Amino acid sequence: MTSETVSQNITSPPLESNPNLRFLEEVSGATAGVARLEMCIQCGSCGGSCPSSADMDHTPRQLFAMVRAGMREEALSSNTPWICVSCYHCVVRCPQEVHIADVMYTLKSMAIRTKLYKDATAPDFSATFVDMVETYGRSFEFGLATRHYLKHFPLRLPGMAPMGLGLLTKQRMDITPNRIERIDELKRILQHAKELEAIQ
């Protein structure tokens, strides 16, 4: 993204029919807590504090400018939320107390819903993890690792074999999942939660 595209979006006359004008509201509404995204003063403390910004398409500051400019597709297809490591360095340094990490979670979920993400590795990992949790009530590392690495990193597997073997022999990884007792209760709760989310 160039700075021209941002300024074009900011200065272009608002169109009544443009749903992207409400993008900022949408993002704030879908975030846990009070996002405070509209308070951002574009100081760049977030990007400067970020340990993984070098691998991001946009720094958090740029991304928030895009959200406020209604650049829905560009923002949701940016890899930035997926590279965010949730370290909360930016969160404690932000002078405006924007809930940056939580906004990143929101943008991830919106990118999944609209299928605008460019690389499926991270969305797939989250989906597989959640699938295990919804099935067993606990995370299941062996199932998660095998399914995920076979699909996305098959070439890393030979090099990782000693580590996998080490984790197994040192009993740090179970090959069968642990289940909670009242999994049906959990499933009912999650099912109802999903219905509530759909109403929003």
Place this chain on the structure above:
Amino acid sequence: MTNYLFYPGCSMETSAKAYYESLMAITEILELNLIEIEDWNCCGATEYLGINLIPAYALISRNLALAKNQSNGSNTVVAPCSACYLNLAKADHYMLERPELGEKVNLALQAGGLFYKPGSLEIRHLLDILINDIGLETIKSKVTKPLKGLRVAPYLGCMVPRPDYKKRWSDHEHPVELDRLLIALGAEVIDFPLKTHCCGGHMPQISPSTAFELIRRLLHGADQYKADVLVTVCPMCQMNLDAFQAETNRHFHTNYKIPILFFTQLMGLAFGKEPKQLGFGRELVNAGLALSRIGLEAIETEASITQPKRTKKTGLPMPNMPADTEVNP
């Protein structure tokens, strides 16, 4: 005996078994009564929050509702894992900050006959309990074998000192609590500037090069300070720095061999417990050399795999990586 509701989290049963074993070995000495929340479920780690909002918070809050039902006088939930601690604290915090979220989550919980009133539990990390409830004086008084001569890098990672909703830590970026605890155990503690930097989180599974760089920085830092071991308070940090150390070394042609231990393991040693009771030997980067510095025998794990020795001296020519000797002589 002080009673606490205990949320172990999934990794304590598997990848961080050493954390669980060492914690259980010291609870009696510290008169700490941890009552496990019955039928607790996964907190969703950093994955569920990025998919669905209400289900993610409902998943976390089921644990809070169960804990509250079981409270029996104690309203403090202790989590030893940083991610679990933050998720539980986050759900409690945001359900108060945005009542609509709390209402929806409770509507979902109703489907399972549960309810949680936000703010009715205190959610704290294990380290916080040890420092602020048990106290350094008590801990010091239990030390029978001071860890004299062991150079330790104290490493907290991200999610304990940040975002710190209840302002429990001395600093967000350079808190000194863990340092003080390790000093009380008699260890030589380095002033580790990277103590709250990121271990990479779930990045080894998503963007390996991003993760390896974050892991490298921490290993490099600990190595520069000539730390014998790096001590963590989080299963995820331990996993990334220990299990992915070999892959990181291959990625950067380095040869770091820094054992990554849980702080409870060192507490157990200082309290005179046997290394075997404390989960030593489960780490992939062996802590034997570090243990020998404080006069303890290394543990040979039953399944330590060794390559058969090559009999012929002239074998396949293997490249000698300059980084192996130059970076880490």
